[in-house]
Amino acid sequence: MGIFSRLSDIINSNLNALLDRAEDPQKMIRLIIQEMEETLVEVRSSSARVIADKKEAQRRLSRLQDEAGEWEKKARLALEKGREDLARAALAEKQSVSEEQALVEKEFTALDEHMEQLSSEISQLQQKLNDAKAKQKTLVMRQQTVSTRMKTRRQLQKDSLQDAFEKFEHYERRMDNMEGELESMDLGRDDRQKLASEIDSLAQDEGINAELDRLRADLQRDGKAEQ
Known part of the structure; x- marks a missing residue:
């Protein structure tokens, strides 16, 4: 079963x-x-x-009208000839043909009304179809526009992320450079401090040695004095 089950469903449908x-x-x-x-x-x-x-009904109507006319002429001729019985029979045939003609005329009228209805429905259906095709074009254009915008936005986001990464890497490089400069300033400082510490230690050792020599001298003098 399709989207629409009857013609009226299509005509009365709301596409939106x-x-x-x-x-x-x-x-x-x-x-x-x-x-x-x-x-x-x-x-x-x-x-x-x-x-x-x-067209078929129209041909039948024409034929019946001609036939009814012929029976009319025959009835007139029979009456003119004094044959009322034949005139009556001819008129009876004409009446039968006229009754059939009336039925065909009703059929023709019904067909004509049906044709008008179909013509109106075809016009409405064609308009609906045109509207649907116009909406299809609109949807395609909207989809293309949205796709383009999404593509552009993704590219912008990608560019933004790339820019952020580059900035981060730039800041990292700056920090590395600053740390390198700081470390370079400290180069040799530990050696100088170590050297100064060793020299200070030597001076300290000399002072201690001098004190030891003094104490030794004092002890030797005290030992001599006791002898």
């Missing part, structure tokens, strides 16, 4: 509402257009059959 409810409006509009085109072919085929039926 259908598309709003659809998960995939592009797919939905394609199916709607396909359904409309198929229905339009069917309705036009029905119209062709109705037109053929109208």
Whole structure:
């Protein structure tokens, strides 16, 4: 079963509402257009059959009208010849033909009304189809626009991230350079401090040695004095 089950469903349908409810409006509009085109072919085929039926009914009407006229002439001739019985029989045949003619006229009228209805429905369906195709073009354009905008936004985001990474790397390099400068300023400072410390230690050792020599001298003097 298609999207629409009857022609009236298509004519009375709200395309915007259908598309709003659809998960995939592009797919939905394609199916709607396909359904409309198929229905339009069917309705036009029905119209062709109705037109053929109208032509046939018109031919039957013409034939019956001629036949009724002929029976009218025969009844008149029979009456002129004094054959009332034949005139009555001819008029009876004319009445029968006239009754059939009345039925065909009703049939023709019904076909004519049906044709007018089909013509109106074809016009409405064609308008719906045109609207659907216009909406399809709009959807395609909107999709292309959205795709382009999304692509542009992704590119902008990518560029922003790349710029952020580059800035971060730049700041890292600056920090590395600053740390390198600081470390370079400290180069040799430890050696100088170590050297100064060793020299200070030597001076300290000399002072201690001098004190030891003094104490030794004092002890030697004290030992001599006791002897």
